[in-house]
Amino acid sequence: xxxxxxxxxxxxxxxxxxxxxxxxxxxxxxxxxxxxxxxxxxxxxxxxxxxxxxxxxxxxxxxxxxxxxxxxxxxxxxxxxxxxxxxxxxxxxxxxxxxxxxxxxxxxxxxxxxxxxxxxxxxxxxxxxxxxxxxxxxxxxxxxxxxxxxxxxxxxxxxxxxxxxxxxxxxxxxxxxxxxxxxxxxxxxxxxxxxxxxxxxxxxxxxxxxxxxxxxxxxxxxxxxxxxxxxxxxxxxxxxxxxxxxxxxxxxxx
Amino acid sequence: xxxxxxxxxxxxxxxxxxxxxxxxxxxxxxxxxxxxxxxxxxxxxxxxxxxxxxxxxxxxxxxxxxxxxxxxxxxxxxxxxxxxxxxxxxxxxxxxxxxxxxxxxxxxxxxxxxxxxxxxxxxxxxxxxxxxxxxxxxxxxxxxxxxxxxxxxxxxxxxxxxxxxxxxxxxxxxxxxxxxxxxxxxxxxxxxxxxxxxxxxxxxxxxxxxxxxxxxxxxxxxxxxxxxxxxxxxxxxxxxxxxxxxxxxxxxxxxxxxxxxxxxxxx
Numbered sequence: 001x002x003x004x005x006x007x008x009x010x011x012x013x014x015x016x017x018x019x020x021x022x023x024x025x026x027x028x029x030x031x032x033x034x035x036x037x038x039x040x041x042x043x044x045x046x047x048x049x050x051x052x053x054x055x056x057x058x059x060x061x062x063x064x065x066x067x068x069x070x071x072x073x074x075x076x077x078x079x080x081x082x083x084x085x086x087x088x089x090x091x092x093x094x095x096x097x098x099x100x101x102x103x104x105x106x107x108x109x110x111x112x113x114x115x116x117x118x119x120x121x122x123x124x125x126x127x128x129x130x131x132x133x134x135x136x137x138x139x140x141x142x143x144x145x146x147x148x149x150x151x152x153x154x155x156x157x158x159x160x161x162x163x164x165x166x167x168x169x170x171x172x173x174x175x176x177x178x179x180x181x182x183x184x185x186x187x188x189x190x191x192x193x194x195x196x197x198x199x200x201x202x203x204x205x206x207x208x209x210x211x212x213x214x215x216x217x218x219x220x221x222x223x224x225x226x227x228x229x230x231x232x233x234x235x236x237x238x239x240x241x242x243x244x245x246x247x248x249x250x251x252x253x254x
Numbered sequence: 255x256x257x258x259x260x261x262x263x264x265x266x267x268x269x270x271x272x273x274x275x276x277x278x279x280x281x282x283x284x285x286x287x288x289x290x291x292x293x294x295x296x297x298x299x300x301x302x303x304x305x306x307x308x309x310x311x312x313x314x315x316x317x318x319x320x321x322x323x324x325x326x327x328x329x330x331x332x333x334x335x336x337x338x339x340x341x342x343x344x345x346x347x348x349x350x351x352x353x354x355x356x357x358x359x360x361x362x363x364x365x366x367x368x369x370x371x372x373x374x375x376x377x378x379x380x381x382x383x384x385x386x387x388x389x390x391x392x393x394x395x396x397x398x399x400x401x402x403x404x405x406x407x408x409x410x411x412x413x414x415x416x417x418x419x420x421x422x423x424x425x426x427x428x429x430x431x432x433x434x435x436x437x438x439x440x441x442x443x444x445x446x447x448x449x450x451x452x453x454x455x456x457x458x459x460x461x462x463x464x465x466x467x468x469x470x471x472x473x474x475x476x477x478x479x480x481x482x483x484x485x486x487x488x489x490x491x492x493x494x495x496x497x498x499x500x501x502x503x504x505x506x507x508x509x510x511x512x513x514x515x516x517x518x519x520x521x
Contacts, residue, residue: 052426072426080419088441088519100437101429149427 002028002051002153002185006060009046020046022210023060030152033179033186035196035203037242039250043211044189048157051187052076074102077146077184079156083138085130085145091117091137092126095144102149109148116144119181120174136167143178153185160195172198173227180224193242198230203242207249215245308488316488317495324477324496331462331473332500334390338397339458339504343451345398346405353406354413354439355431367406375400379464388469397461401454408450412443441519448512455508459501474500 009021020043028034036044049055050062053072062069077098085094095113099106117126120140130138139159146154159175160168172195179186179199190196196203197219205215219238221229229235290310296302297309304312317324349367353360379396386392416439424434466475474497481489 049422052422054422054425072428074426074428076426078423078426080423082417082419084417084419084423086420086438086441097437098423098427101424101427101433103430103433 001030001065003063004051004060005063007047007050007057007062008059009043009050009055010058019210021050021057022212024206024211024213025060026204026213026216028185028187030185031183032201033188033199035188035190035200036206037190037193037196037203037246038206038211039208039246040191042206042208044206045157047206047211048155048187048189051153052078052155073153074149075152077149077151077154079139079142079146079154079159081158081162083130083135083142085138085141087130090127090129091122091133091141094130094141095148097145098149104149113144113148116147117141120144120178134167135163136171139163139171140174143175147178147182147184151184153187154179156186156188158189158191161191168192168195169227175199176225193239193246194230197235197238197242198225198227205242205245205249207252214249215242217242217245305485305487308491312488313491313495316492320489320492324474324492327472327474327477327493328496328500330390330470331459331466331475331497332504334393334462334465334473335397335455335459335500335504338394338461339401339451339455341394342398342401342454342458343405346402346450346454347409347447349402350406350409350413351435353410355435367403371403376464379468382465383469392469393462393465396465397458400461401458404453404457405447405450408446408453409443412446413439415446416442444515444519448508448516451508452505452512455504456501459497459504463497 004027005025007021007024008019010017010019012018024047036047038044046055050057051069053069053076064073085091086097089097092110092113095116096106096109099109114123114126117123117140120143122137122140122144125133125137130141133141142159146156156175160171163171176199186199188196188199200219203215203217203219204213205217206212207214217238220234294309294311297307308316349363353364378399382392382396382399386395420438420442421434424438429437462473463475463478466473467479470476474493477493478490478497481487481493
């Protein structure tokens with residue numbers, strides 16, 4: 001269980017302090033997949049960095065399993081907008097990169113790396129370097145990399161937003177499948193409403209900077225899910241409801 | 255899995271092997287041959303005195319006749335330029351690492367390093383002679399002095415070119431800073447470092463030549479000065495041609511090392 005209580009983040013700037021996150025409180029249960037939805041630049045990424053322990057909250061508390069979060073947490077798997085793979089390493093070695101950085105024994109994880117790559121359809125591409133892979137394939141490698149050290153939580157910062165629409169839809173399904181297999185707690189930052197509804201157990205809607213959570217919507221679809229739920233009236237009703245909330249919050253902020 | 259069907263597109267259109275041969279080798283060589291031909295023809299047509307500008311054929315003949323002599327003078331120049339370059343490269347890279355990892359060192363040193371670069375460095379050459387005497391140490395020191403700056407600038411740029419998200423990932427994985435340096439930042443910096451090294455190798459030769467102009471009793475710089483005092487223009491140009499060869503060989507070695515290393519660490 002992760003608990004955020006009154007979390008704020010203020011940055012110093014030449015024009016004075018800038019508030020990026022203004023008093024955010026919510027809980028994430030273990031094994032839950034939560035999407036944080038909001039317009040660009042609303043402080044979602046800052047919040048994610050705080051959840052990873054890479055940024056300190058200016059006020060409020062973040063607790064993981066009852067313990068206050070004070071620094072980087074090794075049990076988090078990070079995925080960024082860009083795949084950020086090391087260009088000189090093969091897909092396999094990129095997946096194993098966290099093992100090297102955490103000074104763990106590589107040999108124990110090679111089979112797991114290969115299994116992860118196979119599970120996302122990259123079984124034939126393990127020895128390829130990033131430049132030999134397409135954007136979607138690179139992001140699959142990044143997803144595998146985030147899971148190699150068996151983290152308890154996956155923190156994903158708009159991981160598909162740099163991809164084309166078709167690849168993006170496909171990646172959402174890859175993630176859905178990967179999540180069904182590994183059942184990690186997931187925090188997924190996105191500004192795609194459909195992606196959020198398809199993937200999540202809950203969707204938090206955030207306003208423009210300074211960010212506050214204006215809605216916490218439970219997504220009622222049973223798991224395992226597949227792409228067909230996107231064609232159901234229930235799915236589209238939730239999408240419309242969330243869109244309305246975002247538009248309302250933007251108008252209210254303007 | 256539609257994206258898997260798409261081949262990864264290379265960044266630049268590749269020429270065919272024949273096209274590559276024509277554009278990369280034949281064209282520049284042909285251009286140089288045309289210029290040399292024009293030089294030969296014009297000098298002979300207008301009967302320009304050899305002391306002003308000898309034709310390329312005369313310079314060629316002088317290279318052949320003075321070959322052992324030229325070789326003998328090329329050696330100290332090549333050795334000093336190589337040693338100067340190696341010291342500049344090591345010093346430049348180490349200094350950049352210190353500047354990147356120590357905020358205090360950066361604040362204290364970097365503006366001064368830049369300030370020193372604004373001084374016309376050639377003007378300082380005589381000072382090095384005053385400080386270090388007329389031996390090879392003054393030429394070496396001067397060569398290092400003018401060659402290390404491009405290494406510092408390019409290494410700094412390279413070490414700062416690591417994507418911020420990659421550094422965040424390393425931080426999240428609680429990687430040690432030496433691990434991040436060796437496994438991430440330094441390899442990311444290599445293409446930048448090599449562009450600095452390629453500039454530095456030519457600067458190192460300039461440094462040695464300037465030093466030889468002032469102090470040396472041997473070396474191609476000395477030979478150029480000696481030949482000019484004798485109004486031996488073909489020998490001046492023969493020495494300069496040798497200098498080009500030395501420069502090309504040293505540059506070629508650095509560029510070759512770059513190719514090899516970027517093949518391993520290329521982007």
